[in-house]
Amino acid sequence: MDLPISLKQAFPLARTITLPELSTSHELWNNSKALVWLHLHEKQTIAQQVLALKAVAPQALVVVMSDMPNDMEALAAFSMMAKAYSNTHAGAEVLLNIASVVEQGGIWIGESIMQKLLGNGAPEQQKLEKALGKWSNLLTSRELEVAKAIAIGLSNKEIATKMSITERTVKAHVGAVLDKLQLKNRLQLALLVKDS
Known part of the structure; x- marks a missing residue:
């Protein structure tokens, strides 16, 4: 190359x-x-x-x-x-x-x-984290597993393979996690997981 x-x-x-x-x-x-x-x-x-x-x-x-x-x-x-x-x-x-x-x-x-780290919603994220307390308590064990996989940069396909589930199920878990934690995207989720 x-x-x-x-x-x-x-x-x-x-x-x-x-x-x-x-x-x-x-x-x-x-x-x-x-x-x-x-x-x-x-x-x-x-x-x-x-x-x-x-x-x-x-x-x-x-x-x-x-x-x-x-x-x-x-x-x-x-x-x-x-x-x-x-x-x-x-x-x-x-x-x-x-x-x-x-x-x-x-x-x-x-x-x-x-x-994204500094300008787009950093204060909002801090307020949200205080309001949520321990965010992981809001998730099921499978949702928590998906959140941790996202934090290390795995794609939906890689998560599906790792967890022996379909990509469709992964997408459903991702949607549920973002909704429960009131996050806009995977990046915010990854940052939240990494910071805890």
Whole structure:
């Protein structure tokens, strides 16, 4: 797979390396705090891909890149200790900014997820949590299991497989959870679960 054009522009010395190639130089990567740009593919979950990379390069600073980024995928990446999450097609300037933040020990959170964390309803969520008290008491055991699966970034299909139920049943549970907790979307639910 070729490097994205903007990645080549930002980092002319960067090169594509497969996991098997990376694992052959295991000693080199074992203690390295190298910046690794992990381009996601659809054949494995984010967790599987990040864990495979971390097994070979445990100290690597992982930036997860997605062709079709979304907030739930970003949360999954951060739950796997990624240092950043980015669109594969982000411009060279953005990629340089990401690298700068991560190499200085920071975490790069994209604008979309940052707005959701800070701007869209954060005070409302705090009021809601106080009103609800212990939110998990409002859910059935199956709904709680679905909520926890959402918090780690699993899709409805992955939740259905994990719980041995249909995707339709998962959708029903998700709807019930959002309704009971008066939340607007899966992102708010994931944040609520992660914060408790």
